[in-house]
Amino acid sequence: MTDEIISFITRFVPLTEEEIAIIHEQNLIKSFRKDAVLLSEGEYAKECYFILQGCVRSYYLIDGEEKTTEFYTESQAITPVSYTQKEPSKYYLSCLENSIIALGSTERNNQLLEKIPKLQSMVAQLNSDLLIQKQESFDDFKSLSPEQRYLRLLETRPDLFKRVPLYHIATYLGITPVSLSRMRKRVSTKVKQ
Amino acid sequence: MTDEIISFITRFVPLTEEEIAIIHEQNLIKSFRKDAVLLSEGEYAKECYFILQGCVRSYYLIDGEEKTTEFYTESQAITPVSYTQKEPSKYYLSCLENSIIALGSTERNNQLLEKIPKLQSMVAQLNSDLLIQKQESFDDFKSLSPEQRYLRLLETRPDLFKRVPLYHIATYLGITPVSLSRMRKRVSTKVKQ
DNA sequence: GGCAAATATTATCTTAAGATAAAAAGCATT
DNA sequence: AATGCTTTTTATCTTAAGATAATATTTGCC
Structure with a gap:
């Protein structure tokens, strides 16, 4: 059921059977209807998301206009800015389709990182990879x-x-x-x- | 002399006197003339940079045109993509002014991270911060x-x-x-x- | 099948960016 | 002061994007 999460993680670090079990235990999976709003401008995100099925969009609301900044689909992770920082979110997250999403709360994730410390290295690598990707898409955007x-x-x-x-x-x-x-x-x- | 580096690091993690001494020891500082090229397209970066004085520019060369993607000035760190990944660089780094730059090689940095493990958390935080910044400037760019x-x-x-x-x-x-x-x-x- | 809402296209007009070439201004060096 | 080099501006023409309004098409739903 959440093998997608496991295979996502093992792209970065190997996992033992026990560790996989721990992750499965921790998993909180929810369904959301199309148009469900996961995060609103001004809110403090207390969760991050991993999309098992469906599509989520992030967007700013500027002068009444929605400016979409990203589309997240299957096997993508979303870590809202306001999850890491202690600031209110500047953007919205909402579902473009009925979606099945694994949720990670700050507390549960911290527990998980304590139980399986090597996940820290995964987070670090993931952030570094995402930074590189973001930089490259930005560069492309500017030159095209x-x-x-x-x-x-x-x-x-x-x-x-x-x-x-x-x-x-x-x-x-x-x-x-x-x-x-x-x-x-x-x-x-x-x-x- | 390299207090800038120390105060850069202590924005993320506290350092003891010994640790500061270790960092000072490790420091390799070099001067570069205006127009000096730190990294060329196709090269594998073996170093990352911390600007003590001066200005560095990153740019792509597309159809003979230079497309500048970033300006780095005092107290900014540059970690080229090809430093982390094992790919040749797609862009150039060159000095817009005579510059004084602290260099970190892969080996020296790894030694440092072994000696002062908490620096790992600094690197993680830095990447996470940079990702957020990059995302926000990208979003701005698109909507303005x-x-x-x-x-x-x-x-x-x-x-x-x-x-x-x-x-x-x-x-x-x-x-x-x-x-x-x-x-x-x-x-x-x-x-x- | 018919209706309303959501999504996509078309038309018109205005404005600004790209391409290209040429001129002007600024700077450094001798 | 004259020369060459770098940087900035100006001019002209072409093309595409923004704004706005209207129309068409698609979709979901009773």
Whole structure:
């Protein structure tokens, strides 16, 4: 059932049978309906998330407009800023689909880290990897045109286009939905020639 | 001389006198001339850097154009991707000014981490902080217009405008130098009205 | 099947960025 | 002061994005 979590962790550190059992024990798995809000602006996140099934979106609310910053899908972990820092969240997390999510509270995670100290090294590695990824996507974003970013997203995460409305993808790409629609038309006629 | 390093570290973990002494011993400090290249595309970084004095820039070379991705100044640490990963670097690091830089090699840093294990927690915290910062600047970048990004950079890092040529700042903002020049004129006439 | 809500497209107009070339200004060195 | 080099600005033209409003299409639901 939560083998995804185990295989996620063992990408970083090996686990014994006992350790796997401990992790299974600790697991708190919940279902969320589409549009369920996991975290709101202004709230203090007390939990982090691991997506077993479904899709979650993070977004800012700026002048009444939602600006999507990330799409999280199966086997991705979400550690809200306000989980680590003691600040209220600046963004929202909500489900784009009915989702099954493993929750980690501060206390339970700390217990887990005590019982299995090598998980600390996993967390460290994960953060370091995420930093590198984030840096690279940022760099790409800056050096590519909106159209190139769109084409690249089509290649790297084609799944998103099947499960996420285009107007969320548009703000994720840093453009307006109208502009994305126009661009898609432009691109498709280019290809056909 | 390298008190900056100590105070950088003690922002994360407290240090005893002995530990400070150990760190001082380990320190390898070098001077670099303006335009010196610390790391080239394709190279494997064997070192990380801590800037004591000066300014370093990271950039990609794309179709013969340099795209600046970051400016590092006093008391900032640079850990190249290829220092942690076993991949060749995709970008360059070079000095915008004559600079004094503390170097950490993989071996020396590992020795240090063995001698002072709590530094591991510093590294972890640092990565986690950097991840959060990077995420936030990325989010800002996506939701702001080029002009707003320029104005924000003016506020947050006014020093850069005194020490870095505008054409580097332009590519850092994700626009062309010509466009930045035009924008500055536009902005200045706006303000004057 | 029909209706409302959600999502996507189209049209029009305005504004700013990209490309390119050329000129101007600033700086350092002799 | 003259030269060459770096940096910034200006000009022109082209292209695409933003804003806004209207329309079309799709989807879920009773």
